[in-house]
Amino acid sequence: MVLLLSLGIVIGGGKALRALVLLPLVNNVIVPFLTKIVSYFVTEGIIFNLLVGEYGVLKIGIEWPFALVMPYVFLFYFVFTILEDSGYLPRIAVLADATLKRLGIQGGSIIPILLGYGCAVPAILGTRTATTKKERMIVTALVSFAVPCASQSAAFFALLGDRSIWVLVLMYLISFMVIAGVGIILDRILPGKTQPILLEIPNLLPPDWSTIWNKMKIRMKHFLVEAEFPMFLGILFAAVVVETGIFSKASVWIEPIVTGWLGLPAESSLSLLLGIIRRELAVLPLLELNLSTLQLVVGATMALFYLPCISVFGVLAKEFSFKFAVGIGIATIVTAFVFAGIINQIGSLLILVFG
Numbered sequence: 001m002v003l004l005l006s007l008g009i010v011i012g013g014g015k016a017l018r019a020l021v022l023l024p025l026v027n028n029v030i031v032p033f034l035t036k037i038v039s040y041f042v043t044e045g046i047i048f049n050l051l052v053g054e055y056g057v058l059k060i061g062i063e064w065p066f067a068l069v070m071p072y073v074f075l076f077y078f079v080f081t082i083l084e085d086s087g088y089l090p091r092i093a094v095l096a097d098a099t100l101k102r103l104g105i106q107g108g109s110i111i112p113i114l115l116g117y118g119c120a121v122p123a124i125l126g127t128r129t130a131t132t133k134k135e136r137m138i139v140t141a142l143v144s145f146a147v148p149c150a151s152q153s154a155a156f157f158a159l160l161g162d163r164s165i166w167v168l169v170l171m172y173l174i175s176f177m178v179i180a181g182v183g184i185i186l187d188r189i190l191p192g193k194t195q196p197i198l199l200e201i202p203n204l205l206p207p208d209w210s211t212i213w214n215k216m217k218i219r220m221k222h223f224l225v226e227a228e229f230p231m232f233l234g235i236l237f238a239a240v241v242v243e244t245g246i247f248s249k250a251s252v253w254i255e256p257i258v259t260g261w262l263g264l265p266a267e268s269s270l271s272l273l274l275g276i277i278r279r280e281l282a283v284l285p286l287l288e289l290n291l292s293t294l295q296l297v298v299g300a301t302m303a304l305f306y307l308p309c310i311s312v313f314g315v316l317a318k319e320f321s322f323k324f325a326v327g328i329g330i331a332t333i334v335t336a337f338v339f340a341g342i343i344n345q346i347g348s349l350l351i352l353v354f355g
Contacts (some may be wrong), residue, residue, distance in 0.1 A: 006079040011168075014072035014154065015161055022067040034058045046243050054288075057232065064235065064284050065228045072154030077219045080118060081212050087202040089114065094201065103183025104194055106131070109139045116143035118150050118219070118227065120312045124319060134192035137320070141186055144316065144328045145335065146178040148205050148279070150223070151231070156300055157284035163296060164312040171300050178305065178335070226311060234274050234281045241273065260339070262298055263344040265289060271299065278309045294347040298340045305336035 035052045042048045051058050083089055089111055097107025109130065116123035123143045130136035148156060160168040187194075240246070255266050262268075267289055275282025282303035291299065306314065307329055316325035 006083065006213035009079055010072060011157055011161060011165075012077045013075045014157060017071040017075075018067060018158065022071060023063075025052045026067045030062060031059050034062075043213050049243050050236075052241045053239065055235065055242050055245065056234050057239055060238075061232050063237045065231050067282065067286070068153040068284065069151050069231075070160045070223075072157050073150040073223055074220065076150045076153065077118060077216060077223075078212075079111075080114070080336070081215045081219070082207050085205075085207040085212055087204050090201050099185075101194060102187075103142075104138050104187025104190070105135045105183065106194055106196065109135060112139055113142060113147060116147035116149065117153065119222070120144065120147065120308065121226070122147055122314050123147070124315050127319075132192050135188045135194055137190060138183055140316070140320070141182055141328065142179050144312065145182050145332055146175045146305060148175065148304060151278070151280040152283065152303070155280040155303075159283055159287055160296060160300060163293060167293060167297060170297065171304065174301060174339070175304060178339070190252070230278050230310065231281060232307065234278055238270060238274055238281075238285070242270070248330065257337070261341040261344070262302065263348060264295055264299055265291075267297060272306075275303060275306045276310075279303060281307060282306050294344065294351065297347070298344045300338040301343055302336050305332050305339060307332055 026242060031052070038048065038051050038058065042051065046176045047228045050056060052058070092114070093107040095107070096110040100107050100109060112123045112126035115126050120143050124140050127136040130139060156168060156171060201327075254269050254272065258264050258269050258272070259266055268286060268291075271282045271285045274285060280303075283300065286296070286299045286303075307313075309341075313325050313329060316328055
């Protein structure tokens with residue numbers, strides 16, 4: 001009940017904040033103002049388009065990170081911090097212990113997994129508290145494979161929330177199914193045993209708002225530094241490859257897979273290129289396309305299991321090995337293409353049969 005209420009606050013509050021305040025402010029005030037300023041100094045052409053064109057860094061660079069992603073991220077961290085400060089998270093660990101044992105991990109591992117819904121980097125670092133190497137590797141793989149971070153979740157909310165809440169629910173059901181599948185497989189493959197849970201349960205306390213405020217400042221600062229700047233670079237990269245014609249040439253190479261196996265328009269190839277930088281950038285370009293519900297699910301599935309972002313790859317290499325990081329990267333790419341393609345083929349067949 002508490003988790004459902006928390007999810008409602010994040011999705012509903014973020015959607016309202018985005019639609020009623022941030023998007024009108026960005027699209028009706030900030031972007032026209034910046035476009036007018038740029039037009040005083042730059043005539044129409046490549047430079048003008050790089051700044052305020054379709055993928056202009058002064059347009060998309062403000063709209064995507066601040067109007068589409070940040071409201072959901074802020075509310076997620078707010079709710080998560082309250083649950084953490086009140087002592088509710090250890091209780092979730094005890095409740096989850098019986099289920100997680102089937103995946104080869106103990107209930108206490110739910111905490112780094114939940115951290116992964118904020119950011120995978122602290123989640124992977126948090127696996128240092130695992131009692132065995134086997135458990136640490138399983139939790140790390142689960143977070144890397146199918147746990148969307150706050151930025152990626154925000155992109156899903158923006159992409160799917162307006163179309164149908166059930167499509168959004170379906171995406172997280174797919175995520176949970178893959179988490180269960182990966183955990184069961186790794187539990188059987190990796191040697192070792194899972195230790196029983198040993199966790200102190202603190203008393204439930206009213207949240208301390210000064211502590212929550214301080215934690216929120218730290219987490220939002222981390223988000224701005226670790227996520228927003230790479231996202232901005234990704235948008236700059238998108239503007240360059242689109243305006244210089246590089247994207248048109250590169251998309252030809254992967255177009256047969258994108259349009260054939262995945263059933264997406266050729267323009268969505270940009271998502272795959274940007275997803276290498278950050279996972280949410282594999283979602284956000286889809287907002288600019290007029291996709292069917294099936295295409296939305298396929299694109300979101302592809303983005304869910306796509307490559308871990310560069311920062312996660314670096315942490316994997318540092319905490320484990322470069323070989324382990326490459327293995328996770330290859331496994332996530334294969335999973336993304338296989339799952340998304342299967343969903344497209346089955347969905348297309350059902351549409352063809354039932355009209």
